[in-house]
Amino acid sequence: MASSSSPSSSSSVQELHFPPLNIPITTSRPVHVSPAGPIPAEFGHSLYLSNLDDIIGARVFTPTVYFYRSDFFNPDDEKPVVRTLREALAAVLVPYYPLSGRLREAMNGKLEVFFGPEQGALMVEAYSEMALAELGDLTVPNPAWAPLIYVFPDEEPYKVLDMPLLIAQVTVFSCGGFSLGLRLCHCICDGLGAMQFLGSWAATAKSGTLIAKPDPVWDREVFRPRDPPAVKFPHVEFMKIDDESSLTMSLWQEKPVQRCYRVSREFQARLKAVAQFSDRFTCTTFDAMAAHIWRSWVRALDVKPLDYRLRLTFSVNARQKLKEAPLRDGFYGNVVCLACATSSVDELVNGRLSDTARLVREARIDVSEEYLRSTIDYVEVDRPRRLEFGGKLTITQWTRFPIYETADFGWGRPVYAGPIDLTPTPQVCVLLPEGEAEPSGRTVICICLPEFATGKFTELLCSGVGDRLPSAGGGAEGV
Known part of the structure; x- marks a missing residue:
């Protein structure tokens, strides 16, 4: 059932409706995606996070979903969508290597990025017997799309410690279209930073070769607190x-x-x-x-x-x-x-x-x-x-x-x-x-x-x- 728009007292504002859905999916075992080449972080190495990264509201994953119809697929392209996205992610994780680490608490409960035995982003492949057309109006965010974003079994709410910092689920639908469900840890980037990373990943997948423009810059130390701290507003x-x-x-x-x-x-x-x-x-x-x-x-x-x-x-x-x-x-x-x-x-x-x-x-x-x-x-x-x-x-x-x-x-x-x-x-x-x-x-x-x-x-x-x-x-x- 497609969504509809309700008439209102102002024709310039329309309430959008989304259908109740049950999206059956079959998922494969999650796969860790490691950087495709050497990175400047060895086992046991850690990276500083600023207090803007470690603010309480940033200790969350931001879930988003992207829908793609099959209209633009090349029938002669034998490379599956999942493989294209996985290889591009591995390539882009070289310049964006902090996303392959994990978060841990250091002194006084402050977070830092740590590189240990569990590294890499996480990618899950899923399939649904539904077609994209059966999901209704794809322009209206629908809570029923939740199965398209991967969550660990029995995962605690707001858990960010020892978690992959990027979790991706690619769900292929029976019509050939697919969705990309992402969970990106807000501690690593804000909205504009996320757009920069996503743009690099997308450009790399599109071209088949690593594209990272501009070159990613970590530099979180520029936001170190003053010594002594000077709180000048009531906040x-x-x-x-x-x-x-x-x-x-x-x-x-x-x-x-x-x-x-x-x-x-x-x-x-x-x-x-x-x-x-x-x-x-x-x-x-x-x-x-x-x-x-x-x-x-x-x-x-x-x-x-x-x-x-x-x-x-x-x-x-x-x-x-x-x-x-x-x-x-x-x-x-x-x-x-x-x-x-x-x-x-x-x-x-x-x-x-x-x-x-x-x-x-x-x-x-x-x-x-x-x-x-x-x-x-x-x-x-x-x-x-x-x-x-x-x-x-x-x-x-x-x-x-x-x-x-x-x-x-x-x-x-x-x-x-x-x-x-x-x-x-x-x-x-x-x-x-x-x-x-x-x-x-x-x-x-x-x-x-x-x-x-x-x-x-x-x-x-x-x-x-x-x-x-x-x-x-x-x-x-x-x-």
Whole structure:
């Protein structure tokens, strides 16, 4: 059954539906993929990870899936897809050799990459008797795709120690199409770093010879903490907040459901016009979208009490902010800071969209080189041991990643590239690009909610309740 789009009060926002599925697969024994040549790391060698790599939110695997139809396959090519991908991965693991190591805890619980007897990435070959067409609309992330990403039997949640840092599952479907399910450890690279690695792997598979441009750069020592550490900001994003609100109970009492929405370029522009809070400052599309999603989410959940302080966190790429010590081209480690906007429930649900957008903008521009250094020092002084969810929504922006362009392994752009299931972390919202070759400017919003709040959230997201959206030819009103 294909997904469908529900009409809404704004034709510029469509709720996307995905079918319930049971994907039967047969998997082969996992195979370790070692670098195809010598690497500059011997048995017993270790590599330094910065505190940005070792931040508590990075101690996860980022699961993604890529679908490829059989349209671009060469019938005269006798080399199987799995073999092509495995040989290219082995080749690219030479310059990206840290991905063949393992993580272990060193002094004070800090992580490092270690090269021991268990090395290499992991690749699993799978087969399904289903055809890709039976999976429905492949442009809408579906939690039912979970079997396409390999997880060890009885694997503990959030386990990263002694695990392969790259786990790949290639599932070939009866129609000849296939999926590539990846789990990449966030400690090794951020989103842009992952795109750099993926691009090298894809280019190598496509050409049949190693391509690594730019040359990968490790250099994690450039983010060593200062001596003594100098924490110059409160870093509310990491603070433990007593959850005296109804928020967490609403989200975790019952299993949340994933909802996806396609938002047009025109709706985003109109929302931005409403959120524009000053002639002196420019409100970005992200500022407006994040503010609107945050307010709609909190309103739909009917969070109480009204004086409870809420947090909105989101990652900011700090590469361009490093003026004193710019990074070398090819650096693929974590260079993101967690920005944090705060508001009471009352200010959020009863205030203007422009006020919320201003909070998002201020949190975004507050991320500076000094803020990055302060974050590094904060983690050094008080290394957080657990993720704090109190009063928090986290928005992750993937719309600027060239994920579709990067992932052409020789069989064309993927039909879909991105995450599949947000429900294990229901306080996360992801903004995804659409996969068309010609950019439409449309964004797909994926978010988790308890079932009782889904209808209200859809209504609020589509209509911009509380602020009057301007007509196509008019100015912003009601702000």
